[in-house]
Amino acid sequence: DQQVKQNSPSLSVQEGRISILNCDYTNSMFDYFLWYKKYPAEGPTFLISISSIKDKNEDGRFTVFLNKSAKHLSLHIVPSQPGDSAVYFCAASRSNFNKFYFGSGTKLNVKP
Amino acid sequence: KAGVTQTPRYLIKTRGQQVTLSCSPISGHRSVSWYQQTPGQGLQFLFEYFSETQRNKGNFPGRFSGRQFSNSRSEMNVSTLELGDSALYLCASSDDNEQFFGPGTRLTVL
Numbered sequence: 001d002q003q004v005k006q007n008s009p010s011l012s013v014q015e016g017r018i019s020i021l022n023c024d025y026t027n028s029m030f031d032y033f034l035w036y037k038k039y040p041a042e043g044p045t046f047l048i049s050i051s052s053i054k055d056k057n058e059d060g061r062f063t064v065f066l067n068k069s070a071k072h073l074s075l076h077i078v079p080s081q082p083g084d085s086a087v088y089f090c091a092a093s094r095s096n097f098n099k100f101y102f103g104s105g106t107k108l109n110v111k112p
Numbered sequence: 113k114a115g116v117t118q119t120p121r122y123l124i125k126t127r128g129q130q131v132t133l134s135c136s137p138i139s140g141h142r143s144v145s146w147y148q149q150t151p152g153q154g155l156q157f158l159f160e161y162f163s164e165t166q167r168n169k170g171n172f173p174g175r176f177s178g179r180q181f182s183n184s185r186s187e188m189n190v191s192t193l194e195l196g197d198s199a200l201y202l203c204a205s206s207d208d209n210e211q212f213f214g215p216g217t218r219l220t221v222l
Contacts, residue, residue: 004154006154036213041215042215043116043202043204043212043213043214043215043216044155044202044213045212045213046210046211046212089154089155091155098143098145098160098162098167098168098206098208098211099145099157099160099168099170100145100155100157100211101157102147102154102155102156102157103154104153104154105154
């Protein structure tokens with residue numbers, strides 16, 4: 001039962017352009033969402049989060065948008081850099097911080 | 113501060129065997145969560161321990177178990193290994209503000 005879905009397994013973007021990674025969830029009780037970045041042979045590292053009381057959170061080149069009615073969130077990276085090439089996971093939780101449901105990941109390739 | 117450490121980093125076992133994985137959280141963190149990562153499935157939550165007690169549990173069979181010690185170090189045990197248990201097992205420690213992941217243990221079951 002995949003409660004968080006990332007339907008694009010991979011994405012290729014030119015350096016300097018915008019990368020948009022998408023994530024859908026099914027459980028309307030989720031109220032806290034995060035994005036993680038993962039390089040090979042390393043554990044995921046936290047990137048940015050958003051709670052359900054907001055619809056946008058920005059941190060430098062990274063912005064997360066939350067559309068609660070559509071149960072959809074997206075991560076925008078502007079401008080994309082080759083060092084952003086990694087697998088990105090979205091995750092959601094239900095007022096229970098330490099039990100997260102993860103998507104299957106999107107592999108982003110930023111071409112120089 | 114040292115990060116989350118996991119041992120061993122790589123492990124090869126055969127079907128039917130059992131395995132124990134270890135995770136040392138960041139100093140001061142009392143919560144340790146375990147996740148299984150397989151291709152196409154993303155990270156799936158196994159369980160979370162807080163102050164030596166299992167606080168949350170995912171939907172894995174009873175062959176998967178864990179425990180946490182008084183120093184917050186945690187172990188995960190998988191008994192009667194199956195081929196489908198081959199995966200990257202990640203642990204994450206938390207101070208209830210943010211989760212920090214270890215590098216994972218790559219388990220291969222032959």
